[in-house]
Amino acid sequence: MVRRDAQRRDGGVDLGPLPRLTGYALRRAQLSVFADFIRTVGPVGLTPAQYSALLLIEANPGCTQSAIATALGVKKANFVGLLDALDRRGLTRRIRSAADRRSHALTLTAKGEDLLRTASAAQQRHERRMMARLGAREHNCLLALLAKLTKADTPRADGGAVRRTRSVSG
Amino acid sequence: MVRRDAQRRDGGVDLGPLPRLTGYALRRAQLSVFADFIRTVGPVGLTPAQYSALLLIEANPGCTQSAIATALGVKKANFVGLLDALDRRGLTRRIRSAADRRSHALTLTAKGEDLLRTASAAQQRHERRMMARLGAREHNCLLALLAKLTKADTPRADGGAVRRTRSVSG
DNA sequence: TATTGTTATACTCTATAACTATA
DNA sequence: TATAGTTATAGAGTATAACAATA
Numbered sequence: 001m002v003r004r005d006a007q008r009r010d011g012g013v014d015l016g017p018l019p020r021l022t023g024y025a026l027r028r029a030q031l032s033v034f035a036d037f038i039r040t041v042g043p044v045g046l047t048p049a050q051y052s053a054l055l056l057i058e059a060n061p062g063c064t065q066s067a068i069a070t071a072l073g074v075k076k077a078n079f080v081g082l083l084d085a086l087d088r089r090g091l092t093r094r095i096r097s098a099a100d101r102r103s104h105a106l107t108l109t110a111k112g113e114d115l116l117r118t119a120s121a122a123q124q125r126h127e128r129r130m131m132a133r134l135g136a137r138e139h140n141c142l143l144a145l146l147a148k149l150t151k152a153d154t155p156r157a158d159g160g161a162v163r164r165t166r167s168v169s170g
Numbered sequence: 171m172v173r174r175d176a177q178r179r180d181g182g183v184d185l186g187p188l189p190r191l192t193g194y195a196l197r198r199a200q201l202s203v204f205a206d207f208i209r210t211v212g213p214v215g216l217t218p219a220q221y222s223a224l225l226l227i228e229a230n231p232g233c234t235q236s237a238i239a240t241a242l243g244v245k246k247a248n249f250v251g252l253l254d255a256l257d258r259r260g261l262t263r264r265i266r267s268a269a270d271r272r273s274h275a276l277t278l279t280a281k282g283e284d285l286l287r288t289a290s291a292a293q294q295r296h297e298r299r300m301m302a303r304l305g306a307r308e309h310n311c312l313l314a315l316l317a318k319l320t321k322a323d324t325p326r327a328d329g330g331a332v333r334r335t336r337s338v339s340g
Numbered sequence: 341t342a343t344t345g346t347t348a349t350a351c352t353c354t355a356t357a358a359c360t361a362t363a
Numbered sequence: 364t365a366t367a368g369t370t371a372t373a374g375a376g377t378a379t380a381a382c383a384a385t386a
Binding site for chain 1: 183184188193196199205222228283300311315
Binding site: 273 | 366
């Protein structure tokens with residue numbers, strides 16, 4: 001019963017140890033799930049990043065740009081353009097804070113709330129499809145494992161401070 | 171016992187339903203795992219993409235560029251630069267195929283095999299650390315779930331053919 | 341001095357089209 | 364006519380530095 005499991009193939013090529021590497025398996029799964037998300041929620045007019053930004057603004061009305069950006073794991077500098085696009089479409093609004101006039105209080109407009117509702121309906125169809133790939137119990141198990149895997153590290157975006165990550169190019 | 175689980179916070183902001191979205195949880199976990207990979211294997215001189223390319227070439231000596239690129243889920247056009255970098259460093263070699271003179275047979279050089287061995291030692295330290303975050307049994311479970319989640323879809327890179335994915339910008 | 345939002349910039353990834361040389 | 368490798372290019376995503384306004 002010696003199962004040759006280093007023999008998994010993809011279009012005729014031996015994948016070797018690749019499918020057993022945690023990072024590689026995560027990357028493939030993530031791309032697969034995002035592809036379905038984009039097919040399902042994309043037609044509403046939102047990318048995954050935009051959808052998650054709207055969700056966070058809805059859950060934290062009046063919150064600051066930096067706070068949302070950090071929670072999303074996005075640099076504040078890169079969050080500006082993302083917000084600009086939502087603002088331009090009249091989905092969100094930036095309001096100068098009275099307490100601290102450097103910062104913006106973010107809110108959804110009525111139009112933003114409407115679109116978010118539509119997007120969330122699509123998102124739920126997507127989510128149900130992902131759950132169907134695994135079954136409810138195993139899907140729940142997956143989410144727990146992913147949270148556990150993430151918890152240990154993940155000091156990302158601006159809030160992260162000291163972590164260096166020095167990219168290796170070439 | 172009504173657990174308010176829409177109340178998970180990150181630096182003072184309510185994450186709402188975000189942590190329960192499969193795609194979002196996958197993205198965060200993947201970034202966390204890749205960050206550890208880069209810290210551990212990066213100093214050897216390989217990115218995750220380069221490491222996986224070397225693994226595939228080692229497992230399929232003489233294989234064609236398109237075959238490797240497709241198996242990795244990379245467009246053949248984008249694989250050229252990746253291979254160029256490895257070739258320039260003397261880790262891989264492209265040999266014109268005698269049978270079909272359009273294609274290249276890819277192989278590792280002795281230097282490439284050496285570096286891959288060093289990288290794999292580092293990769294195993296990384297992998298053990300990821301396993302330690304979950305425990306051996308649960309880590310195994312995670313890999314099984316990810317494979318199941320990926321299997322259903324994933325028609326990526328050049329081989330994918332008809333799939334469109336139309337990106338949503340703005 | 342430090343922080344918020346911003347601009348500018350650069351580097352990586354990814355996607356598409358078009359070319360060449362072979363088939 | 365189709366395929367393998369290549370080039371060029373454009374779009375996202377992400378990283379850093381620096382600036383104005385405000386604290």
